[in-house]
Structures are given as structure tokens and as C-alpha cells.
Amino acid sequence: MRAPWARAPGAPDRRRLAWAPALAAPDRVLTLLALALSAMGLLLVWSATRMEGDHTLLVRQAVAVGLGLALMWLVSRVDLRVLRAYVPVAYVLALVSLAAVLTPLGVRVNGAHSWITLAPGLRLQPSELAKVALALAFAVPLGELRDGQRRPGFGGVMLALALAAAPIGLIALQPDLGTMLVFAAMVTGALLVSGAPKRWLLVLALGAAGAGAAAWRLGLVRPYQIERLLVLADPGADPGGAGYNAVQARIAIGSGGFYGKGLFNGEQTAGHFVPEQHTDFVFTVAGEELGFAGAALIVLAVGALLWRGLAIARRSDSLYGTVLAGGVVSWIAFQTFVNVGMTVGLMPVVGVPLPFVSYGGSATVAGLLAVGLLQAVHRTRAAA
Numbered sequence: 001m002r003a004p005w006a007r008a009p010g011a012p013d014r015r016r017l018a019w020a021p022a023l024a025a026p027d028r029v030l031t032l033l034a035l036a037l038s039a040m041g042l043l044l045v046w047s048a049t050r051m052e053g054d055h056t057l058l059v060r061q062a063v064a065v066g067l068g069l070a071l072m073w074l075v076s077r078v079d080l081r082v083l084r085a086y087v088p089v090a091y092v093l094a095l096v097s098l099a100a101v102l103t104p105l106g107v108r109v110n111g112a113h114s115w116i117t118l119a120p121g122l123r124l125q126p127s128e129l130a131k132v133a134l135a136l137a138f139a140v141p142l143g144e145l146r147d148g149q150r151r152p153g154f155g156g157v158m159l160a161l162a163l164a165a166a167p168i169g170l171i172a173l174q175p176d177l178g179t180m181l182v183f184a185a186m187v188t189g190a191l192l193v194s195g196a197p198k199r200w201l202l203v204l205a206l207g208a209a210g211a212g213a214a215a216w217r218l219g220l221v222r223p224y225q226i227e228r229l230l231v232l233a234d235p236g237a238d239p240g241g242a243g244y245n246a247v248q249a250r251i252a253i254g255s256g257g258f259y260g261k262g263l264f265n266g267e268q269t270a271g272h273f274v275p276e277q278h279t280d281f282v283f284t285v286a287g288e289e290l291g292f293a294g295a296a297l298i299v300l301a302v303g304a305l306l307w308r309g310l311a312i313a314r315r316s317d318s319l320y321g322t323v324l325a326g327g328v329v330s331w332i333a334f335q336t337f338v339n340v341g342m343t344v345g346l347m348p349v350v351g352v353p354l355p356f357v358s359y360g361g362s363a364t365v366a367g368l369l370a371v372g373l374l375q376a377v378h379r380t381r382a383a384a
Contacts, residue, residue: 026076026375027312033305034072034356034371038065038364040298041357044285047263048278048359051270056121057278057359064361068368075372080321080380083373087136091163094133097126098170113174125362127179130167132369134186135327137163142194143320151195161187161204178350182335184208189330193313194323245281248274249343253287253295260291278359280351283343298357302336305371312378321377328370 042061049057075083100106100116107115107123115123141159142152152160164187171179191200252268255261266288268274274281286295306329313325332355339354341347353363 024379027308027378030305030308030312030371030374030378033301033308034368035069037298037301037305037356038069038368040286040301041065041282041354041359041364043263044282044289044357045278045359047266047289048269048282048285050264051272060361061359061364064364065368067361068365071365072368072372072375075369076375076379078376080318080324080376083136083376084140084320087133087140090133091137094126094130095166095170097124098130098167101126102170102173114171114176114179123362125360127167127171127174127176128360128362128366129369130171131179131182131186131331132366132373134164134167134183135190135324135331135370135373138187138190138327139320139323142190142196143318143323151197157191157196157200160190176351178338178352181338181350182331182352185334186327186331189333190323190327193326194319245275245349246342246345249281249284250345252277252284253344256288256291256295258292260287260289260294263289265289280339280349280353280358281343282358283340283354286357287343298354299336299340302332302355306333309374312374316377316380318380321380325374325377328373332367332370 042058042065045061046055046058049055097116101113105116106113107117109115109123114127115125117123138160141156141163144156164183168180168183171183188201188204191204248268252266252274255268256266261267266285268288269277269285274284277285283295283298286298290297309325309329309332313322313329316322316325335352335355338347338350338352339358342349353360355367356364358364
């Protein structure tokens with residue numbers, strides 16, 4: 001007699017639904033790329049902070065990398081259908097944490113109210129982890145079609161935009177323009193890969209332009225944001241003020257030449273001429289000490305990671321997996337473009353970290369979690 005809890009012949013084993021035995025092997029190239037970029041980030045953070053004689057920042061970053069890798073491994077072993085079941089929980093927690101930074105629990109750093117202090121010297125930036133939640137949530141209405149549908153309809157697109165509007169609105173109150181732009185890029189990328197009608201992208205573009213114009217006319221654009229746009233046009237106009245970061249970043253990168261001055265041998269890096277050199281401007285350390293060759297290698301590694309992500313999105317057996325992977329790839333691609341662009345003078349300084357490389361516990365954990373999501377999509381597809 002078969003025990004009541006025993007699985008019937010031919011029935012799926014629910015215990016095997018979520019974990020590794022039911023899934024295919026991970027994408028090893030994707031994992032190696034994430035490991036290589038994280039290791040390079042540790043070296044660059046060490047170089048940027050070593051002259052202070054305090055290895056606290058390096059230790060914290062190493063802990064963040066370790067935690068991120070553990071979570072990446074854990075998420076990669078979960079079936080995509082199981083992840084989908086926990087999307088509402090992740091989304092609500094993201095909204096609650098984003099709202100918490102606007103309360104007395106929040107801490108203002110560099111003009112943005114974007115952090116929560118968990119313990120002395122330990123802060124959490126909820127907007128970074130909210131990127132993971134948005135990628136998961138935004139894919140639900142776009143990736144789960146009704147019978148007879150070949151692409152998301154009006155209702156699905158509107159629900160997706162509503163899900164994105166809530167976290168974007170909370171981030172606008174901080175205010176954090178850089179993260180808002182990253183969220184917008186995620187939304188755009190997810191809509192593109194979902195097959196939604198292109199007219200929605202036109203509507204979004206017109207809406208964004210209209211909102212920008214209204215913010216300008218109503219005086220909602222802050223003076224420092226206007227200065228950053230003016231500096232982009234002419235960094236030398238105020239080299240000791242608003243243009244200081246951009247000018248010093250170019251000097252540091254340009255001084256490295258093709259092969260660089262050698263790791264830990266950069267005078268600009270040792271002298272801390274570039275502010276926030278271990279965080280938003282860590283690419284200048286690579287440019288000075290590793291030269292064009294080393295900096296290009298970092299960009300190529302990120303590009304290869306994105307290529308693997310696009311391949312995973314294209315091969316996914318479910319539209320939900322495709323949209324999820326598309327949102328993650330758009331996030332990493334846009335953030336890398338903005339970060340590198342602002343250090344070489346192609347983009348205004350908006351304060352976004354270089355994925356996997358910049359110092360920052362929340363950003364590092366979120367980036368590695370994103371790789372875990374890509375692995376989950378890949379392994380669920382491969383095992384189907």
C-alpha cells in the first residue's frame with residue numbers, strides 16, 4: 001500500500017521543482033564573468049582606499065561580494081516558477097523599504113535621502129535591491145498572456161506601468177535621478193523584449209519629455225542638476241566647482257595611456273584628486289592604473305555578460321523568463337553606459353555605480369542577485 005504522502009507514479013516531485021536536481025547546469029561563462037568583475041572591483045577598491053591606511057572599506061566590499069555570491073548561487077537554484085510565486089512579497093518589501101528612507105530612519109548622503117542605517121557604520125540602499133524586485137514584478141503582467149494573446153495587451157501594459165510607477169515615484173522623492181533613469185531603462189527594455197506594441201514606447205518617450213519639460217517650467221529641477229548638464233557641455237567652464245569631478249576624471253583616465261601606470265601606482269588615485277573614486281568614479285582608477293587596455297577589458301567583460309544575458313532571454317521557453325532577463329540586461333547595460341560615460345565626459349554626473357566593480361554593499365549584492373535571476377531563467381529553460 002502506497003503511503004498517503006508518497007508521489008504517484010509519473011507525478012511531478014514538488015520537492016524537486018525548486019532546487020538543483022530538477023534544473024540544468026548553470027551558465028558557467030556567466031558565473032565566471034561575474035566572478036572576474038567582482039574580483040577586479042575588489043582590486044580597484046583596494047587601490048583607491050589603501051593610502052588611508054584603513055582596510056575597513058575593502059573588508060566591507062569583500063563581505064558584500066561574498067554575500068552577493070551566496071545569494072546568486074541560492075537564487076540560481078530556484079525554479080523560475082517558484083520565484084514567480086514570491087514576487088508579491090518582494091515587491092511589497094521593496095516599496096516599504098523605499099518609503100522607510102523618507103522617514104526618520106533614512107539618512108541623507110550627497111544630497112539624496114536614499115539610505116537606511118541598520119547599525120553604526122552599516123547602511124542599506126533600498127533602491128538597489130528594489131531593482132531586483134521591479135525586474136521580477138514588471139515581468140508578471142507582460143510575461144503571462146491570456147488565451148489567444150500573442151503579445152501583451154493594453155491591460156497588461158498598463159498594469160506593468162503602474163507597478164513601475166510606485167517605486168519610481170518614491171525614488172523621485174529622495175531625490176535620486178540616476179536610479180530613476182535606471183528604472184526607466186529597465187521598463188523600456190522589458191517592454192521591447194515582451195513584444196508590446198511599439199506605440200507604447202512612443203507614448204512613454206513623449207510622456208517622459210513632457211514630464212521633464214513640466215519639471216523645468218515648474219522649477220522642480222534642482223540647481224545642482226542644471227549645473228551638471230551645463231558641465232557636460234563645457235567641463236572647463238568651472239573646473240574648480242561644478243566641473244571639478246568631470247575634469248579630474250578625464251585627467252586620471254588620460255594619464256594612464258594605453259597600458260597604465262600599474263596597479264597601486266596611480267598618482268591621481270593615491271592623491272584622491274577624483275572624489276568618490278572608490279564608488280561612482282572607480283573606472284578612473286582602472287583608466288589610470290591599468291590604462292586603456294585594462295579599462296577596455298572591464299567594458300568587454302560587462303559586454304560579454306550582457307551578451308550571455310540576451311542569449312538567455314532569447315532562448316527562454318516562457319515569455320516571463322524573456323521579459324525578466326530583458327529587464328536585468330537593460331539595467332546592467334544602461335547603468336554601465338552611464339557610469340563609464342560620466343567618467344569620460346559623455347554623460348552628466350548622476351551618481352550611479354559601475355555594476356560589480358564599484359564599492360557599495362547594496363549595489364554589489366543587487367548586481368550579483370541579478371546574475372542569479374539570469375541563471376534561474378537559463379536553468380529553468382534548459383531543464384524544461
